[in-house]
Amino acid sequence: MVDIAQTDERIKEISPLRRALIRPELGGMVGTVAVFLLFLLFASDSGMFAAQGALNWSLVSAQFMIIAVGACLLMIAGEFDLSVGSMIGFAGMMVAVFGVVLGWPMWLTIITTFAICLALGALNGWIVVKTGLPSFIVTLAFLFILRGFTIYIPQTIERKTIIGGIRDAAEGDWLAPIFGGKIGTSFFQWLGEAGVIEVFERGSRAGEPVVDGIPMLIVWAIALVIFGHVLLTKTRFGNWVFASGGDAEAARNSGVPVNRVKILMFMFTAFCATVFATCQVMEFGSAGADRGLLKEFEAIIAVVIGGALLTGGYGSVLGAALGALIFGVVQQGLFFAGVESSLFRVFLGVILLAAVILNTYIRRIITGER
Amino acid sequence: MKSTLKALLMAAAVVAAPFVAANTASAEGEKYILVSHAPDSDTWWNTIKNGIALAGKQVGAEVEYRNPPTGDIADMARIIEQAAASSPDGIITTLADFDVLKGPIRNAVDQGIDVIIMNTGTPDQAREVGALMYVGQPEYDAGFAAGLRAKGEGVTKFLCVNHAIQQPTVGERCRGYADGLGIDLGDAMMDSGTDPSEIKNKVLAYLSANPYVNGILTLGPVSADPTIAALKENGMAGSIHFGTFDLGEEIVKGIKDGTIKWGIDQQPFLQAYLPVVILANWDRFGVLPGNNINSGPGFVTKDGLTMVEKFAGEYR
Secondary structure: OHHHHOOOOOOOOOOHHHHHHOOOOHHHHHHHHHHHHHHHHHHHHHOOOOHHHHHHHHHHHHHHHHHHHHHHHHHHOOOOOOOHHHHHHHHHHHHHHHHHHOOOOHHHHHHHHHHHHHHHHHHHHHHHHHHOOOHHHHHHHHHHHHHHHHHHHHHHHHOOOEEOOHHHHOOOOOOOHHHHOEEOHHHHHHHHHOOOOOEOOOOOOOOOEOOOOEEHHHHHHHHHHHHHHHHHHHOHHHHHHHHHHHOHHHHHHOOOOHHHHHHHHHHHHHHHHHHHHHHHHHHHOOEEOOOOOOHHHHHHHHHHHOOOOOOOOOOOHHHHHHHHHHHHHHHHHHHHOOOOHHHHHHHHHHHHHHHHHHHHHHHHHHHOOO | OHHHHHHHHHHHHHHHHHHHHHHHHOOOOOEEEEEOOOOOOOHHHHHHHHHHHHHHHHHOOEEEEEOOOOOOHHHHHHHHHHHHHOOOOEEEEOOOOHHHHHHHHHHHHHOOOEEEEEEOOOHHHHHHOOOOEEEEOOHHHHHHHHHHHHHHOOOOOEEEEEOOOOOHHHHHHHHHHHHHHOOOOOOOEEEOOOOHHHHHHHHHHHHHHOOOOOEEEEOOHHHHHHHHHHHHHHOOOOOOEEEEEOOOHHHHHHHHOOOOOEEEEOOHHHHHHHHHHHHHHHHHHOOOOOOOEEOOOEEEOOOOOHHHHHHOOOOO
C-alpha cells in the first residue's frame, strides 16, 4: 500500500487533467458553483450574502456537514444509519437530564453523554455485524427506540417534553465552550466598529456587531470534514473502509478486519450525531423531544448529492461536505429569494435527482462501466 | 461530458424558474414575515396563511409565511435568524419554545425589526423578548375553562388526545383541562402521533381498554378528525362527551351532528390578520393598541354555526 508511488506496469497511466476531472466530488463542486451563481443572481439584494445572512446558511450547512461526514464514512463502509436523527434528540435529552435535572457538572455530563451514545452506536454496529441483518432494519428499530426514550424520559421525570436551563448549567464550565462557544469575537467586534458588518441598533446589545463570532458548530464541521477526508484517503484504515463497503467477503479474505471497521464507523456516526446535539443544546439552551426529526435522511441526501454510492465502497468526504453545503444554501436561500416555503421539498427533490444523475455519469466515466 | 452539462443546465433552469416568478410578483410596501412552528402536515395553519394574505392585500403590504418542514423548533430558530437577516419591516412569530427562540427573536428586535408574538407563548414572555405585543389564546387558561365546563357537563374520567407531544404549550391544554375537571392527569394524555389511521386505532384501543372514560378532549383537527371516525366506528359518537380545541371542516360537521359537544375557537384568523394590520399602522402612523389581544377562547356550539361552517378551514 505504501509504495504505490513507484512505477508499476500494472497500473494504467492517467493524465493529470483527467485525474483532476474524474474525482467523485466533481458533481458536488459543479453543483456548489451552480447554486451560488443562482442565488447571487436571484437573492443578492436580500441580505443573503451580508455577514448575518452568510452566517445563517453557513450554520445550517455546518449542521448538515457534521452528520454527513459520519453518514458518508458509514455509507462507504457499506452500511446505513437511520437512527442519526433520533440519536440527536436522545443525546440532547441526555445532556439536559444529567446536566439540569440531576445537576451534574457540565463536563461530566458531556463526557457521559458521549460515552452512552458511542456505546449505542457500537451496539447498532454489533447487532448488524453479528446478525448479518441489513443495517437499514436494525437502525430503523433504533430510530423508534431512541425517539421513544427521548419522549418518555423527560415526560416521566419532569412531566414535559422540553427541558431548558442548559445554558445556565453550562455557565463557567471548561468543556462546554468547545461546543457552544464562539471564536474570533474580537475580530468581529473590530469589523463591527469599522463598519464592515452591521451593528445592533437598540437594546442591551446596541453597538455590538450582528455577527459576533464564528460558532464552534462551524469549527466542528470543518474539523470533522478534514479528519474524515484524511482518514479516508491517506490512511490504511481508509482503505479498509473502502474495501469493507466494496466487497466485504473479498476484504475479509485479504485480512481486513471488516467487522471492526463497520462497528467503528457506526460509533463514528453516533459521535457526529452527539456533536450535533451537544452544539445544539449549548446554543439554544434546551433539549426537546422533537429535535433531529428526519435528520438521518438529510444526512443521507447530502452524502448522495456529494457523489457517494448507496451500495457502499465509493464516495468522498469532501463530496459529502459539498453536498451539505448545497443542501444548506438551497434550504435557506429559497427563503431569501422569497420562494413559497412549501415548494422547498420540490426543489430538494429536483436537486437530489439532478445530483444523482450527474454523479452517475461521472462515475461511469471514472470506472469505465457502461 | 456533454450530456452531464446538459443535465446540469436543465436542472438550473428548473430551479431558477420560480425565482423569477416570485421576484416579479412581489408588491410594493412594507414586508412582514410570519414564522410558525407548525410542520407542513398541520393543515390548521392554512387559516393563518389566508389571514396574513388577506391582511397584506388590504393594507398593501408584502407578507410571507415560513415554517420548519418537520416542526423542529431548532430549525425554526434558524428561520427566524434568516428572516432577520433579510431585514423585513416586521416579524410575526410564535414562542413555541421560549428557551430556543428568545435569543433569535431578541436579536431581531435589537436589530430594529418590530416583532409581534402570536398564537403560542404568554404575554410575559412576549414582553421579555421585546415584542410589541402578544396576540393569541393563553393555553392553560383555555384548557382550564374547558375543564370547568366539561365538569359541569358530567365528565368524570377523560382521554386527552395529544398529536403534538413535543410542543409543551399544547400539552398545557390537557393539564389545564385536567385541573379544571379536578382530576389528576395521570396517563390520560395520549401521545397519538400525527398519522390519522394510527390516531384512530389508538383511540379505539384506549376506549375499549378504559370503559369508564366518559370524556374526550382533542387538541386540534389533526387529532379530532380521526377521533370522530373512531367514535363513529365503535358507536360511542354522541353518547361520550367530546370537546375539542380549534375548528376545521370535520369538526364543524361533528358539532352539527352532535358527535362533538363544543369546539374551542382561538380564532386563528385574528392571530394572523391583526398583527399585519397592527404592524402596518405602527410603521405608517406610529399608533399601537395599548395592550395584548386575546383572540380566544370562544366556545362554538351547535347554535350559530352558519358563519363557521361557511368559512371553516379558510378563515375560521
